Amino acid sequence: MSTTTTAPTTMAAIPPSQRNIARILALEARYEFLKLLRMPAYVIPTLAFPLVFYLLFGVALKQGPASTLHFPTYLIATYGAFGVMNAALFGLGVGLAVERGQGWLLFKRATPMPPLAPYLGKLAMCLLFGAIMVGWLFTLGATAGGVRLPLATWLSLAGVQIVGAVPFAAFGLAIGYWAGPNSAPAIINLISLPAAFGSGMWIPIQMMPGVVRKIAPFLPSYHFAQLALKTIGMDDRSQTVGRGVVVLAVFTLVSLAAAWIGWRRDEGKTFG
Amino acid sequence: MTMQRQIDDDRPLAELRGAVKKYGAVTALAGVDFAVQPGEVVALLGPNGAGKTTAVQLLLGLMRPSGGEVRLFGQDPRATASRVRVGAMLQVSKVPETLKVSEHVHLISSYYPHPLPAGEVMAAAGLLGLENRLFGKLSGGQRQRVLFALALCGDPDLLFLDEPTVGLDVEARRAFWSVIEGKAAEGRSVLLTTHYLEEADALADRIVLISHGRIVAEGTPAEIKARVVGRKIRCRTALTLAEASALPGVRAARREGELTEVFTNDADRAVRELLTRDPALSGLEVEGADLEEAFLALTGADSEEVAA
Numbered sequence: 001m002s003t004t005t006t007a008p009t010t011m012a013a014i015p016p017s018q019r020n021i022a023r024i025l026a027l028e029a030r031y032e033f034l035k036l037l038r039m040p041a042y043v044i045p046t047l048a049f050p051l052v053f054y055l056l057f058g059v060a061l062k063q064g065p066a067s068t069l070h071f072p073t074y075l076i077a078t079y080g081a082f083g084v085m086n087a088a089l090f091g092l093g094v095g096l097a098v099e100r101g102q103g104w105l106l107f108k109r110a111t112p113m114p115p116l117a118p119y120l121g122k123l124a125m126c127l128l129f130g131a132i133m134v135g136w137l138f139t140l141g142a143t144a145g146g147v148r149l150p151l152a153t154w155l156s157l158a159g160v161q162i163v164g165a166v167p168f169a170a171f172g173l174a175i176g177y178w179a180g181p182n183s184a185p186a187i188i189n190l191i192s193l194p195a196a197f198g199s200g201m202w203i204p205i206q207m208m209p210g211v212v213r214k215i216a217p218f219l220p221s222y223h224f225a226q227l228a229l230k231t232i233g234m235d236d237r238s239q240t241v242g243r244g245v246v247v248l249a250v251f252t253l254v255s256l257a258a259a260w261i262g263w264r265r266d267e268g269k270t271f272g
Numbered sequence: 273m274t275m276q277r278q279i280d281d282d283r284p285l286a287e288l289r290g291a292v293k294k295y296g297a298v299t300a301l302a303g304v305d306f307a308v309q310p311g312e313v314v315a316l317l318g319p320n321g322a323g324k325t326t327a328v329q330l331l332l333g334l335m336r337p338s339g340g341e342v343r344l345f346g347q348d349p350r351a352t353a354s355r356v357r358v359g360a361m362l363q364v365s366k367v368p369e370t371l372k373v374s375e376h377v378h379l380i381s382s383y384y385p386h387p388l389p390a391g392e393v394m395a396a397a398g399l400l401g402l403e404n405r406l407f408g409k410l411s412g413g414q415r416q417r418v419l420f421a422l423a424l425c426g427d428p429d430l431l432f433l434d435e436p437t438v439g440l441d442v443e444a445r446r447a448f449w450s451v452i453e454g455k456a457a458e459g460r461s462v463l464l465t466t467h468y469l470e471e472a473d474a475l476a477d478r479i480v481l482i483s484h485g486r487i488v489a490e491g492t493p494a495e496i497k498a499r500v501v502g503r504k505i506r507c508r509t510a511l512t513l514a515e516a517s518a519l520p521g522v523r524a525a526r527r528e529g530e531l532t533e534v535f536t537n538d539a540d541r542a543v544r545e546l547l548t549r550d551p552a553l554s555g556l557e558v559e560g561a562d563l564e565e566a567f568l569a570l571t572g573a574d575s576e577e578v579a580a
Contacts, residue, residue, distance in 0.1 A: 024382050031371055031379050038370035038406070103364040107419075110332045110362065111426070112355040113383045 021114055028121030032095075033128055042090060047133050050083030054137060057202065059144045069204050069234060072145035077228040078201040080137050080161040084130035085196070085221060088168035089175070089188045091126040092119075096176025097184035100266070123169050130165045134158050149232060157231040164224045167248045170255035171220075177262025195221045205236050220251040283346055284309050285430045285461050286331045292339035293326050293485075300326040302485040303340065308430065313462040315472035317496075318482035319562075324465035325363065327482070328434045331463070332360055345430075356384055359428035361419045361436055369408030373399055373418055376407065377425055384426030397421035398451050413444035417451065431457065433464045437471060449474050473497060501535040504561040505542055508532070509553045519545040535561055 036042045058075035099105045099118075108118060138154060141147040149157070172188075179187050196202060198212055199222035205213060213236075216222040223244040229235035230244075284307035293301040301323045308314050316324045329335050330342050333349030344354040367376060374390065381387035394400050397417045402410070407418060416436060423431055436452070437445040445468075452462070452475055466472050472479045473493040481489040481496065489499060501523045509516070509532050516525040516534055521541040525534045536542040539558050546553055 019383070019385050027379050027382050031375055034375065035368050035370045099368065102366040103362060104367055106334060107360065107362045107364050107422070110334055110355070110358070110360040110432075111380060111383045112352050 028117045029124035032121040032125035046087045050079045054079045073147045076141040080134045081225050081228045082196045082201040083133045084165045085168045087129045088126045088165040089172045092169045092172030093175035094184045097179050098181040101181035160228050167252040170252045174255045174258035199225045223247045287343040290340035291337050294338045313477045315476035315479045316465040317472045322482045323485040357429045359423035360432040361423040367407050374403040380422045381425040388427040431462045503539040505534040506557045508555045509550045
């Protein structure tokens, strides 16, 4: 607290190289958050869809198919993962594609903004939206869904789900640099909906046809779902934690490389 | 508040030296030497596609020149030390629409070590009373003023205004000029690009005419206006181009299909001369020459004299 109250008085005296980078990043994240919060086209799909799906398939059908799996518990893990993945893909992918198309990012580059600020601000905002959605989903699960888990399990599940935003944020970054402002939402839906389905995010992977189960291990979203399911002991037991983490780490790096190439290509076309 | 700006010395604030910029096979700038001196308002005037925006983006370090050199405050334009002294109004089609005017100003100001107080930014850009309006709810003229406000946030020594009034109607354009001329620009150096001669004339101390990536003329607004042709006469005539362009009051002539186009600043006199020499002349029309045609005339036969 004391740092924030003394900051304004010392601001004027410090040289440009010592601008308060932490304050800039905090503002960037705050305004990214406000910007999206006021955008129903983002908020409703991000926050409401996973909750509605959960009510329909997790709560209403909880006594449904005869299975050893407790549906409401399984779907808490996978709808949470799905929601976080979508929040990251749309937040980064569409946000960047639109601001790039409008010339807004170019304007910001002409200011002395720290170069990574817009990306870090968007990432922070995605993590926050993911956390809010997970919080609501858990509340719904614990009440309407009748899900009972030890506190430590709730916390580790939430941790895996929220951190899981990072690889998909990186992928969103790549889409943001390769897709146009109008095509980005469609491209993301075309990728994320089949990927979520094929990864057992909507219907348990154990109940999927063999061909889907064979393809699933090639999907990063499957490994994300499995890591989340491991925390509640409901994964399909075919993957280790280490393998899931490695797959997602490689996916993150490949996505960042693709984003970087897209960024370079953008520079070449528009201003290089 | 009086603005006595600190000027290091007489070196230019922004400078292009032999700057060349190619996009693939297209040459946007073909070797341009150009500088903004401390305290002056310079207009880079030219038709669309002349290379004005390219020049601005080079000076802002948003792209690399294909050849030549770019300096901003004597150093690399990408250096943070240069960027904190510059404010830019670029051709941004939209700013994120779900943030308020004051929120945009708050964020952009945070990038600078010595930002102007938000109240001063709003007042200078004529945005008082609109602080809590979402950007998406603003009119076209108000949006341009927000972009202008964002350029002022860092209390810049040098302002770049890239086509600041494009898309505005005449009334909004004049209102915007008075904003630029007002307290906002006082003491600051300004580099403005425009394709309106009237705008360059209203705002600039010095006009640099650019066409097809080259500087074709440079001077005070009065000097430039004297050289640029204002009227175009179209007719069907037996006179050759050489005869037509040699007539008193005529600056240049060209063939356009079957028609001859004659450029002049004194249409009454030129028409009389044309009719005297060619009584069989027909299909006479007089209209205002657009900037592109004014340039054609300038860069035509007598370009040696004009470019001097």
